Amino acid sequence: MRKWIFSKLVVGSLVLTGAFLGGAAAHEGHQMKCDETAMNAMHADIQAMDDGEAKTTATGEMKMAEEMMAKKDMKACATHMHNATEAIEK
Amino acid sequence: MHSAIEFKGGESMPDSGASRSATRWLIGTVAAVALLAAVVATALVYMGSFDVAADKPHSEPVFWLMNTVRDRSVAIRAAGIAVPGDFADAKRIASGAAQYDEMCSLCHLAPGMKRTETSRGLYPRAPELRRKSDLTPAQQFWVVKHGLKMTGMPAWGVTHDDKLLWDIVAFLRKLPELSSSEYQAIVRSSPKTHEEMMEDMNMDNRP
Numbered sequence: 694m695r696k697w698i699f700s701k702l703v704v705g706s707l708v709l710t711g712a713f714l715g716g717a718a719a720h721e722g723h724q725m726k727c728d729e730t731a732m733n734a735m736h737a738d739i740q741a742m743d744d745g746e747a748k749t750t751a752t753g754e755m756k757m758a759e760e761m762m763a764k765k766d767m768k769a770c771a772t773h774m775h776n777a778t779e780a781i782e783k
Numbered sequence: 784m785h786s787a788i789e790f791k792g793g794e795s796m797p798d799s800g801a802s803r804s805a806t807r808w809l810i811g812t813v814a815a816v817a818l819l820a821a822v823v824a825t826a827l828v829y830m831g832s833f834d835v836a837a838d839k840p841h842s843e844p845v846f847w848l849m850n851t852v853r854d855r856s857v858a859i860r861a862a863g864i865a866v867p868g869d870f871a872d873a874k875r876i877a878s879g880a881a882q883y884d885e886m887c888s889l890c891h892l893a894p895g896m897k898r899t900e901t902s903r904g905l906y907p908r909a910p911e912l913r914r915k916s917d918l919t920p921a922q923q924f925w926v927v928k929h930g931l932k933m934t935g936m937p938a939w940g941v942t943h944d945d946k947l948l949w950d951i952v953a954f955l956r957k958l959p960e961l962s963s964s965e966y967q968a969i970v971r972s973s974p975k976t977h978e979e980m981m982e983d984m985n986m987d988n989r990p
Contacts, residue, residue: 730838737840741908782898
């Protein structure tokens with residue numbers, strides 16, 4: 694009986710952990726990455742913005758992200774993409 | 784006789800001949816250029832040169848052209864529309880709010896609402912209507928009623944009567960002033976749900 698309960702607990706824990714990791718991975722997949730698709734999406738967002746401070750900021754951040762991407766500095770690129778997103782959603 | 788004809792037309796004939804020749808050359812050139820342009824355009828179309836993918840934005844000149852075509856088209860067509868005078872009516876605004884929440888917020892979002900998967904994937908992006916709009920009420924009505932080609936904006940006039948569409952416009956005029964909680968409250972205050980409004984609607988009044 695103890696063995697049975699223990700095995701159920703182990704299986705349950707594995708299922709829960711798997712579900713959590715799967716959910717986290719799915720959520721991660723939903724995030725904007727520093728690649729061509731994300732860059733194009735950002736360009737489309739900026740195109741739709743009215744002229745103003747937010748658009749200027751987003752455009753500047755986008756340019757810096759492109760420069761970082763050209764230099765293969767993906768971490769800095771992602772940071773500028775994040776900043777651009779914040780300006781777009783302001 | 785022969786020489787008289789030559790004499791009479793002697794001064795004008797050479798000019799007239801040159802003029803005809805120049806006209807023929809001009810027509811021939813225009814026709815050739817038009818034919819070449821048609822051939823090139825046909826070749827570009829059949830080669831699939833224009834990328835219709837919604838995740839690749841237009842170049843700036845194409846984006847400007849599309850926007851200008853859309854804005855001018857809407858402005859001209861909405862020019863003769865008579866606008867009702869009761870936009871401030873609370874019932875009308877609340878009715879519009881319920882419809883907006885049901886039909887529009889997925890793409891155009893609402894105060895306090897984060898961007899949705901749909902709003903992020905549409906191209907061109909649906910404008911966030913909580914921000915100030917440059918459109919007049921008549922232009923907003925026209926767009927809501929007739930939709931916009933190649934934007935994902937449906938023609939709500941196919942399924943909704945003018946009264947309901949004007950309710951939406953009344954709400955759109957109010958929307959930029961609303962906070963998140965005010966938006967929720969005004970949606971809840973609607974006398975009827977969208978479904979109930981659809982059931983009550985009389986489409987026989989549709990122009």
